[in-house]
Amino acid sequence: xxxxxxxxxxxxxxxxxxxxxxxxxxxxxxxxLAVPVTLWNLRFETSGLHLxxxxxxxxxxxxxxxxxxxxxxxxxxxxxxxTPEESKAYAAHLVRELRAGPVAFNHLAxxxxxxxxxxxxxxxxxxxxxxxxxxxxxDHQDFIESFAATPGLVTLxxxxxxxLAVAFVSHFFDLGLQDGxxxxxxxxxxxxxxxxxxxxxxxxxxxxxxDGLLRSVEDDPDAGYFFSDDKSLLFILADPVGGSGGFxxxxxxxxxxxxxxxxxxxxxxxxxxxxxxGPALSSDEMRAAFxxxxxxxxxxxxxxxxxxxxxxxxxxQPLAMLAVLALSLLWSLGLITLTVGHLTVFSVMFIxxxxxxxxxxxxxxxxxxxxxxxxxxxxxxxxxITAARTGPGILLGALTAAxxxxxxxxxxxxxxxxxxxIAGTSLLAAFVSMLTVFPAVLVLMGRRxxxxxxxxxxxxxxxxREDASLxxxxxxxxxPVLAGAAIVTALSLSSAxxxxxxxxxxxxxxxxxxxxxxxxxxxxxxxxxSFAALSTATSFDELRRKRDAFARLPSVADVDSALLVIPExxxxxxxxxxxxxxxxxxxxxxxxxxxxxxxxxxxLAALKRRVDIATAxxxxxxxxxxxxxxxxxxxxxLDALRxxxxxxxxxxxxxxxxxxxxxxxxxxxxxxxxxxDRGITPDDVPAELRRKFISExxxxxLQIHPKVNVWDxxxxxxxxxxxxxxxxDVTGSPVIAYESIVRMERAYRQGMLYALGLVSxxxxxxxxxxxxxxxxxxxxxxxxxxxxxLMHLFDLQLxxxxxxxxxxxxxASAEYGVNVVTRLMEAxxxxxxFFPRSTIGAVALxxxxxxxxxxxxxxxxxxxxxxxxLLLTLGSAASLVASLVVLPALIxxxxxxxxxxxxxxxxxx
Numbered sequence: 001x002x003x004x005x006x007x008x009x010x011x012x013x014x015x016x017x018x019x020x021x022x023x024x025x026x027x028x029x030x031x032x033l034a035v036p037v038t039l040w041n042l043r044f045e046t047s048g049l050h051l052x053x054x055x056x057x058x059x060x061x062x063x064x065x066x067x068x069x070x071x072x073x074x075x076x077x078x079x080x081x082x083t084p085e086e087s088k089a090y091a092a093h094l095v096r097e098l099r100a101g102p103v104a105f106n107h108l109a110x111x112x113x114x115x116x117x118x119x120x121x122x123x124x125x126x127x128x129x130x131x132x133x134x135x136x137x138x139d140h141q142d143f144i145e146s147f148a149a150t151p152g153l154v155t156l157x158x159x160x161x162x163x164l165a166v167a168f169v170s171h172f173f174d175l176g177l178q179d180g181x182x183x184x185x186x187x188x189x190x191x192x193x194x195x196x197x198x199x200x201x202x203x204x205x206x207x208x209x210x211d212g213l214l215r216s217v218e219d220d221p222d223a224g225y226f227f228s229d230d231k232s233l234l235f236i237l238a239d240p241v242g243g244s245g246g247f248x249x250x251x252x253x254x255x256x257x258x259x260x261x262x263x264x265x266x267x268x269x270x271x272x273x274x275x276x277x278g279p280a281l282s283s284d285e286m287r288a289a290f291x292x293x294x295x296x297x298x299x300x301x302x303x304x305x306x307x308x309x310x311x312x313x314x315x316x317q318p319l320a321m322l323a324v325l326a327l328s329l330l331w332s333l334g335l336i337t338l339t340v341g342h343l344t345v346f347s348v349m350f351i352x353x354x355x356x357x358x359x360x361x362x363x364x365x366x367x368x369x370x371x372x373x374x375x376x377x378x379x380x381x382x383x384x385i386t387a388a389r390t391g392p393g394i395l396l397g398a399l400t401a402a403x404x405x406x407x408x409x410x411x412x413x414x415x416x417x418x419x420x421x422i423a424g425t426s427l428l429a430a431f432v433s434m435l436t437v438f439p440a441v442l443v444l445m446g447r448r449x450x451x452x453x454x455x456x457x458x459x460x461x462x463x464x465r466e467d468a469s470l471x472x473x474x475x476x477x478x479x480p481v482l483a484g485a486a487i488v489t490a491l492s493l494s495s496a497x498x499x500x501x502x503x504x505x506x507x508x509x510x511x512x513x514x515x516x517x518x519x520x521x522x523x524x525x526x527x528x529x530s531f532a533a534l535s536t537a538t539s540f541d542e543l544r545r546k547r548d549a550f551a552r553l554p555s556v557a558d559v560d561s562a563l564l565v566i567p568e569x570x571x572x573x574x575x576x577x578x579x580x581x582x583x584x585x586x587x588x589x590x591x592x593x594x595x596x597x598x599x600x601x602x603x604l605a606a607l608k609r610r611v612d613i614a615t616a617x618x619x620x621x622x623x624x625x626x627x628x629x630x631x632x633x634x635x636x637x638l639d640a641l642r643x644x645x646x647x648x649x650x651x652x653x654x655x656x657x658x659x660x661x662x663x664x665x666x667x668x669x670x671x672x673x674x675x676x677d678r679g680i681t682p683d684d685v686p687a688e689l690r691r692k693f694i695s696e697x698x699x700x701x702l703q704i705h706p707k708v709n710v711w712d713x714x715x716x717x718x719x720x721x722x723x724x725x726x727x728x729d730v731t732g733s734p735v736i737a738y739e740s741i742v743r744m745e746r747a748y749r750q751g752m753l754y755a756l757g758l759v760s761x762x763x764x765x766x767x768x769x770x771x772x773x774x775x776x777x778x779x780x781x782x783x784x785x786x787x788x789x790l791m792h793l794f795d796l797q798l799x800x801x802x803x804x805x806x807x808x809x810x811x812a813s814a815e816y817g818v819n820v821v822t823r824l825m826e827a828x829x830x831x832x833x834f835f836p837r838s839t840i841g842a843v844a845l846x847x848x849x850x851x852x853x854x855x856x857x858x859x860x861x862x863x864x865x866x867x868x869x870l871l872l873t874l875g876s877a878a879s880l881v882a883s884l885v886v887l888p889a890l891i892x893x894x895x896x897x898x899x900x901x902x903x904x905x906x907x908x909x
Contacts, residue, residue, distance in 0.1 A: 005766070009391035013383050013439045020440035027437045031327045034334025042333065043342040044286055058731040058739065065534055065731065068695035070106055070239060073278025073733055076530050077236035077257060078518045079110075081271045087234040088225060090271045094264060095236060103256045107239040107688050111225040112565070121674040122577055123567040130576045137580045145587060148668060151661035152593040153196070153653065157603040160189060164610050190626070192660075193633040199656040200640060200649045206659045210667055228525040235530075250283045258514070276518040277530060278733055281509070285862065288510045289345045292860035296352040296869075299859060303852035304359055311845045312366065320441045321362040321434075328358060328433035332426035340418055347419045349857060349865055350426055353808070353872075356853015357401055358430025360815065360846040362438050364394045367845075369442060371838035379446035383439045391435065393822035396766045397815035398431035400759045404811030407754035408804065411747035413740075416804055423808075471835050475888035482893070485782065485886045492789030499788060502797045503713035503741050508864030523709055531710065532560070532703040533723055534732035543700045544568070549726045550704050555719045557707040562685055562693040562700050570679040581675040587668065592661040595653040597646055601638065608634040703732075710734040713741055740800065748803035755807035756780075759814045767821065771894070776821040779887055780813035783879030790874040801864025802871045809875035812850055816843050816883035824891060834895070835888055847880030 016023045066072055077094070081087035091110040098108060122130065137144065143159045191209040198204040226235040240253040254275055261273045301322060308318030329351060336343075343350075365383075368390040372382035405427065408420025474481055509516045522530045535550070537543035543561060550559045567573065608631060615627040641649060682694055693701045704723060708715035720738040723730045759780065764773045787809065790796075823839040826832070854876055857869025 005392040005395060006388040009395065009435060010384050010388040013387035013391070013435060014380075016436045016440045017380050017383055017443045020443045023437060023440035024444070027324075027327050027433065030334075031330040034330045034337075038330075038333040038337045041341065042337045044290065044348070045342040045344045056739070057729065058735050061729060061731045062534070062736070065536070065701065068697070068699060069693070069701050070691055071279075072534060073531065074107065075238040075240070075254065075257065075275060075279050076277035076518075076522075077238060077261070077273060077275055078522065079234040079236065079271060079273045080232060080521070081234070081268075084225075084227065084231050084234070086268070086271060087227075090264065090268050090273065091234055091236055093267070094260060094273070097260055097264075098238070098257070103253050104241040105238055106241055107237060107692060109226075109688060110234060110236040112686075112689070119673050119676050120678065120680055122671075123570055123573050123680060125573075127569050127572055127576070130573055134576050134580045137583060141583060144668070147664065148587045149590045150593055151590060151657075151664055153595055153657045153660070154599045154603045155593075156192070156660075157600070157607055161603070161607045161610050164607075164614060189630055190633065193630070193637055195656065195660075196653065197633070197637050197640060199652045200644060206656075206663070208663050208667075209660070210664055228522065230525055233522065233525050250279045251287065254280050254283050274514045274518040276515040276522070280515040281506075281519065284513050284515045285345055285509050286348075288513065288862045289348045289860075289865060292857075292862050292865055293348045293351065295859055296349065296856040296865075297355070300352045300355040300853045300856040303856060304355055304849050307845060307848050307852060308359075308363075311841065312370075316445060317366055317442075320445065321359065321366060321438060324362065324433050324438045324441060325355065325358050325430060327437060328429040329354065329426065331433070332422075332429045335425060335429070336422050340422060343422075344415055344418065345862075345864075347415075347422045349860075349868070350419070350423045352853055352856050353423060354426040354430060354853075356850040356856075357427055357812065358434075359849045359853075361394050361398060361431050361434035363845050363849065364390055364397075364819065364842050365434055365438055366442075367838045367842040369439075371836070379443055383442065387435070387439075389826055390823075392766065393819045394431070394435070396762065396818045396822065398427060399762050399766075400814040400818065401808075401811040402427045402431075403758045403762060404751075404755040404807045407758050407807060408747070408751050410754055411743075411750050413743040413747035416744070416747045416751070419804065471840050471884055471888050472833070474885055475835065475892045478889035478893040481885060481889035485882070488789065489782065489785050492785050492787075492792075495792035496788045498792050500797045501713075501803075502799045503716075504711045505737060505740075505800060506711050508799060508801050508862065508867075510861035510863060523711070531733035531737075532705045533719070533730050533734045535702045535704065535723075535727045535730050537700045537702065538698070540566075540700075543702070546702055546727065550702065550723065553722045553726070555706060555708045555715075555722050557705045560693075560703040560705070562682060562689070564693075565685050565689055566680055566682065574677060574679060577675050578677060581672075581677070584668070584672040584675055587672070589665055589668070592654075592657050595650055595657050597641065597650055597653075600653070601641060604634060604638050604641070608638065704730070706734060710737060716741060744800045744803065748806060751804060751807040752810070755810045759810055763814060763818060767818075767825070769825075772821050772825060775824075775887065775891060775894070776817040777814060778890060779817040779879050779882035780810055782882035782886060783813040783875060784809060786878035786882070787871075787875045790878060791871070794870065794874065796867060796870055796874070799864060799867055801862075802868040805868050805871045805875070808872060809879065812872075812876050813879035813882070816847060816879055817887055819843055819846075820883055820887055820891075824895070834891060840884065843883060844880070847876060847883070850876045851880075 062072070077091075079087045079090050079094075081090055088110075095108060095110060098105065125133070140163075143163065147155055147159060188209050191207065195204070195207065195209070226237065227233065228235070238253075238257065257275050261275070264271075264273075305318060305322055308321065309315065312318055332354070365386055368386040369379070369382045372385050373379065377385070402424040405420045405424030408416045411417060411420075506516050506519060519530060535546060537546050543563060547559045547561055547563055550556050611627055611631045611634060615631060682690070685694060695701070706715065706719045708719055710716045710719050716734060716738045720730070720735055723735075760773075760777060763776050764770075767773045767776060784806075791798075819839060820835070820843060823836065824834050827834050827836075851873050854869050854872035857865055858873065860866045860869065
């Protein structure tokens with residue numbers, strides 16, 4: 001097999017060497033054509049959906065929901081002020097600026113306001129609250145009518161006195177303006193007296209004593225705002241027009257949002273704000289990966305060139321080799337553009353990886369060619385021998401490396417499948433270029449040197465066919481080497497159980513990424529993610545059933561749907577409202593009469609006498625237990641009122657009377673304006689919310705928010721499993737993250753098994769001898785085992801970005817061992833050293849260039865890519881040591897001593 005393969009490769013190299021100009025011209029033409037194709041058509045895909053199998057039902061449903069309901073994962077602007085009021089002021093200002101353009105929004109909101117409810121706010125109160133409100137209005141109709149007609153302090157105090165006289169023991173002082181409990185009733189009077197006392201003593205902020213009357217309608221100043229549970233964060237939901245139209249569209253909108261936020265820092269220095277949400281997380285991740293890719297590619301080229309210059313000690317050949325590799329990368333980009341059409345966060349780093357691996361094939365060609373030239377052959381003859389004898393090993397290395405990528409096509413994780421195709425194709429393109437274009441370039445360089453009267457023989461004496469002295473010396477002490485390898489292997493195996501798997505996708509992104517930072521703040525503030533799962537219903541009844549079923553699940557925090565703005569039990573609520581609405585409609589509302597201090601003194605004194613009598617009768621027990629304090633307040637207020645400057649007191653009390661009267665009248669009018677007789681239907685849902693929750697076809701969307709952290713594996717599994725117990729068709733970002741975890745776990749296990757099996761099969765088919773096949777695969781096994789120990793030493797965890805590096809390490813490990821063993825087989829057949837300097841040097845240099853290519857990923861800011869670089873670097877280093885130290889010692893142990901090397905003239909071709 002090796003001999004026949006060598007003949008084919010020799011014929012190919014000879015053909016390219018015969019027509020070197022045509023070969024190079026064709027390679028350049030293909031590269032030039034690939035440039036515009038790539039620049040105009042290659043996209044960057046940020047959607048997590050694309051990484052998953054397109055035929056999966058949950059993927060199809062998510063796309064379907066996106067068409068029906070618009071953007072499902074909105075951009076989230078998170079605002080953190082010192083107080084909720086400061087956050088609201090900031091959000092209002094920012095939203096006004098954003099609505100002014102230039103970016104248009106399908107949806108931009110941070111609250112649902114009462115005007116959106118169109119006078120039907122009472123329908124949003126619980127039925128029990130409406131019944132209680134009706135009873136209060138009935139019980140206190142006289143008080144409401146009298147105070148509305150004459151809303152003054154004296155009127156209010158006299159009404160309190162009358163109420164106290166009518167009912168004290170059973171239901172003390174229930175004006176219907178607080179919670180209905182006696183203790184709360186006393187709070188009303190206590191608040192009133194405190195504010196009157198403050199009004200005449202010093203100015204103080206007004207606090208409404210009427211909170212109970214319309215508490216659930218408007219008294220919560222934060223009602224309707226999109227606050228976190230602890231109100232530390234306020235959320236602005238933004239869906240820009242053209243959003244999720246690709247990496248470029250999303251990035252433009254997100255950058256504009258961040259620019260606007262930065263512009264408000266001077267005006268709101270104490271407020272912190274940032275952008276997160278699905279589109280922002282994806283855009284930030286892709287941008288970091290793209291920037292990292294450019295930096296890593298440049299670094300990989302620079303490091304590889306430096307290694308080549310040191311090893312070859314010439315400039316022209318290393319530069320030519322890198323130029324040929326660059327041509328192959330351009331071919332690959334053009335082919336990727338025509339077949340796949342895009343790069344993802346998984347595949348964007350393939351260039352750095354291919355630089356480290358693809359240069360290997362050129363190094364083997366160059367070192368063996370130089371080795372043969374040093375023995376007196378011309379360039380053409382040297383290349384023929386290189387192709388015939390070293391070519392099969394190079395092909396085997398390329399096939400094993402490409403196979404470890406192509407085997408990923410057998411997994412069911414679409415993103416990994418694309419990576420496998422892209423990287424495998426690029427490696428084959430690099431191999432083809434190094435066995436066609438590079439030999440043609442070497443021939444042209446040889447002709448140029450010959451035309452100048454310079455000989456290659458004398459200039460390449462450093463790579464004569466001699467043993468690599470250090471490796472040969474170590475191999476002659478096999479037992480100590482193998483004993484050391486056994487100890488390292490045992491230690492590595494003992495640490496295998498300490499290797500953890502980090503499933504959190506946020507931990508893959510760059511540190512201090514704005515979207516990640518704010519997503520983590522949301523998790524800390526709410527103990528849950530900003531992402532929601534999705535389900536749909538075709539009717540109101542189904543919508544309610546699903547909403548209630550999801551809400552009962554332990555892992556669910558809340559469920560958003562059209563039911564947020566479509567109240568339940570509307571018929572019963574309209575009946576209750578209809579009972580008291582006529583009483584409110586006929587009220588006559590007057591103006592404050594003004595304060596007369598003498599009348600106020602009389603009213604306060606009368607109230608104090610009533611309270612003192614009530615205190616004596618109640619004995620300070622039960623609901624009247626707070627009366628002594630009220631009595632003391634009244635006594636203090638009377639003393640202050642009688643002792644202070646009367647004109648100043650009257651002016652202060654007149655202002656307070658106007659405030660409390662206006663407050664009461666506003667609440668009364670609000671109550672009356674919201675006592676309509678018409679229910680709320682889907683047609684009444686505000687346009688922004690309707691587009692979000694009701695499709696044009698009449699389907700209803702449910703957004704199910706997790707109570708658990710779905711970025712962690714346990715939280716995601718629990719959340720999705722519970723949701724699927726209610727609706728097996730549930731989808732959304734948490735489901736996608738869940739499926740990514742499950743499929744990636746399966747993909748990397750499958751990839752490792754497939755890669756190991758395929759590499760073993762290819763090696764066996766090419767080598768055709770069991771002993772040599774086992775020897776060639778030994779560095780693969782040892783390198784993989786030692787990697788576990790190195791991961792423990794470097795505290796490196798597996799994650800969803802670096803797990804697919806394991807199959808690649810298998811391919812790289814096999815390549816080292818295969819080339820050592822194929823040269824051993826040649827030595828057995830044709831004579832010569834087991835470990836010639838050219839082969840060992842090529843393997844060592846290939847290992848170092850692989851490490852340089854992989855190590856360039858360590859400069860990445862994206863932590864997933866950085867961890868991949870570290871994993872590949874450690875695995876490649878371990879495999880290289882196994883190939884250069886352990887494998888030669890093992891060969892010495894199992895192979896009989898080689899025959900003396902033939903002289904150059906005796907060497908068989």
